Amino acid sequence: MLNENLIAELVHAGVVTDTFRRLPPEKKEQVYQRGVELFGKYGYDGLSVDRICRDCAISKGSFFQYFPSKTNLLEFCLVVFDDNLAAWIAEIRRKEQAALARDRLGYLYHEIVVNSKLHRPEQTFYLFATRGLKHAGVVIEGIDPERHFREYIAEIIERGEQTGEIRGDFDIEQTAYLVSVIIDGIVARRFSERAPIGSGLGEYLISFLFDGIKA
Numbered sequence: 001m002l003n004e005n006l007i008a009e010l011v012h013a014g015v016v017t018d019t020f021r022r023l024p025p026e027k028k029e030q031v032y033q034r035g036v037e038l039f040g041k042y043g044y045d046g047l048s049v050d051r052i053c054r055d056c057a058i059s060k061g062s063f064f065q066y067f068p069s070k071t072n073l074l075e076f077c078l079v080v081f082d083d084n085l086a087a088w089i090a091e092i093r094r095k096e097q098a099a100l101a102r103d104r105l106g107y108l109y110h111e112i113v114v115n116s117k118l119h120r121p122e123q124t125f126y127l128f129a130t131r132g133l134k135h136a137g138v139v140i141e142g143i144d145p146e147r148h149f150r151e152y153i154a155e156i157i158e159r160g161e162q163t164g165e166i167r168g169d170f171d172i173e174q175t176a177y178l179v180s181v182i183i184d185g186i187v188a189r190r191f192s193e194r195a196p197i198g199s200g201l202g203e204y205l206i207s208f209l210f211d212g213i214k215a
Contacts, residue, residue, distance in 0.1 A: 010079060
C-alpha cells in the first residue's frame with residue numbers, strides 16, 4: 001500500500017487533494033497502479049482523462065476532486081514511483097554483503113537487470129519517466145528516477161578506488177558516470193523487452209570494466 005505520509009506531503013504540495021487522501025488505501029493504490037500502467041503505455045499526450053477515468057473506474061467529476069489536472073496525476077505517479085525505487089535500492093544496499101567493488105557492482109547489476117522487482121507496467125513507466133517524458137512537453141521538477149542507480153554506482157566505484165581495485169589516477173566521477181551510462185543502457189534495453197546482446201552480459205561487463213581500469 002502507498003506511503004500515507006508521502007500522500008499527506010503531496011496534499012500539502014497541492015499535487016493531490018485531501019479528498020483523495022481520505023480514499024480507502026486500496027482505492028488509492030488502484031489509481032496509482034492504473035496511472036503507472038496508462039502513462040507507460042500511452043505517454044502523456046496520448047492519454048486522455050476519459051481513458052483514465054474509465055480504466056480507474058471513477059467518474060470524471062471524481063477525478064477532478066482527486067487531482068487538479070492530468071499533470072497532477074502524473075506527478076503523483078512519479079513521486080510514488082520514485083519513492084518505491086528509493087526503497088528498492090535501500091533494500092539492495094542492506095542485502096548486499098560483498099567487500100569488493102566488482103562483486104558489489106555485479107550484485108547490483110543482477111538485482112536491477114536480471115532479477116528486477118519491477119513488474120512489466122512499472123518497467124514501461126520507468127522508460128517513460130526517464131526518456132519519454134522529456135518529449136511530452138510537460139515538466140515535473142525535482143524527479144529523476146535514474147539518480148538512485150547512479151548514486152549507488154558512484155558509491156561502489158569510489159569504494160573501488162579506495163581499495164585499489166580501480167586506478168587512483170582516473171577521474172572517479174567520470175568513471176562512475178560511464179559505468180552508470182552503460183548499465184542504464186542495458187536496463188533500458190531489458191525493460192523495453194529487447195534482450196541484451198549475447199549471454200552472460202553482466203559477467204562480461206563487470207570483467208571488462210575492472211580488467212580495463214584496475215591498476
